[in-house]
Amino acid sequence: MLQSMEELEQLASQCRNCKLCETRNNVVFGVGNPQAEILFIGEGPGENEDLQGEPFVGRAGQLLDKYLAAVDLSREKNIYIGNMVKCRPPKNRDPQPDEVSACIGYLRNQVAIIRPKIIVCLGRIAAQYIISPDFKVTRQHGEFSLKNGVWMMGTFHPAALLRNPANKPAALEDFQKLREKINEVCTHTY
Ligand code: URA
Numbered sequence: 001m002l003q004s005m006e007e008l009e010q011l012a013s014q015c016r017n018c019k020l021c022e023t024r025n026n027v028v029f030g031v032g033n034p035q036a037e038i039l040f041i042g043e044g045p046g047e048n049e050d051l052q053g054e055p056f057v058g059r060a061g062q063l064l065d066k067y068l069a070a071v072d073l074s075r076e077k078n079i080y081i082g083n084m085v086k087c088r089p090p091k092n093r094d095p096q097p098d099e100v101s102a103c104i105g106y107l108r109n110q111v112a113i114i115r116p117k118i119i120v121c122l123g124r125i126a127a128q129y130i131i132s133p134d135f136k137v138t139r140q141h142g143e144f145s146l147k148n149g150v151w152m153m154g155t156f157h158p159a160a161l162l163r164n165p166a167n168k169p170a171a172l173e174d175f176q177k178l179r180e181k182i183n184e185v186c187t188h189t190y
Contacts, residue, residue, distance in 0.1 A: 010107050012086055018102035020087035020095075026053035027087055030110060032080035037118035037186040038073065040064075040081045041107070042127040043157065044095045048100075050088035060158040064122070067158070067171060071160045071179040078189045081112045082110050084126055094125060104129075117185050119150055120178060123157025142174035144181055151181055 009029045015021060028045035031054050048058035056064050056075075065074070073079050085095040085103045095103075111119075121127035127135040131145065131152050141155045155174040156167050182189050 005030075005110070006009065008113070012106050014020050015086070015103075015106075018087075018099045019087075020085065020089060020099055024087040024091050025050045028053055028055050028083060029086055029106070030080060030082035031055055032075045033078060034114055036078060036080045036114060036188045037117040038079045038120065038182065039111065039114055039118070040079060040120045040122060041126040041130060042081070042122045044085040045088040046092050046159075047088070056085055056158070060162060063158040063161060067175045069174045070172060071182075072119050072190060080114055080116070082107055084129060098159075100129060100137070114152060118178070118181060119152045119156040121152065121176045123160060127154030141170065142177050144177070148164055151185060153178065153181070 013027050013031050015027060024045075024047075028049045042055060045055065046058055046060070048061075049055055055061070066077065068074055074179055075131055084107065085099050086106060087103075089095050089099065093161060119130060121130050121171075124135065124137050127140075131147070131154055135154055137156060137160075142153065144151050144153045146152075153174070158172045161168055161171055
């Protein structure tokens with residue numbers, strides 16, 4: 001097990017574990033407070049993220065920041081945000097299973113360092129890998145389940161909300177449920 005997030009990020013920055021390294025501009029390792037009690041997990045970097053080296057900085061990221069702010073969370077303060085894969089899949093296709101397998105060790109190490117009380121999966125890809133392979137976002141969003149001592153919840157991917165704004169009120173409710181769970185199980189988030 002690695003000592004620190006910086007050490008792990010340094011290792012990831014050189015990674016050639018899968019073919020995504022050939023087309024990336026930057027490894028998008030993660031952002032936020034390594035002492036956070038809440039970890040958000042997305043799918044993988046898009047174009048803006050690949051160019052800037054930070055997760056969720058495009059339009060979807062700006063929407064995510066609004067939902068976070070609505071429940072007094074921010075990447076600068078009290079959460080950490082990572083992705084299933086750290087390098088951009090070409091044309092924003094879904095990450096392939098071999099790419100996820102090659103990359104998942106970094107996420108496992110991030111989880112081991114952060115030791116979050118709550119994990120929020122943004123969208124189907126993360127929820128199916130992390131919560132359950134048959135997870136259906138439309139049916140199970142906002143539901144918490146306890147897995148290995150960590151509360152897990154899946155909600156809509158912000159990019160999906162941009163495509164389908166009708167789900168925005170439901171997404172906001174999920175974040176309000178998240179606030180309740182934080183009040184129940186977290187000690188230093190608020
Ligand atoms: N979508 C994701 O899943 N992750 C990002 O970092 C950006 C967009």
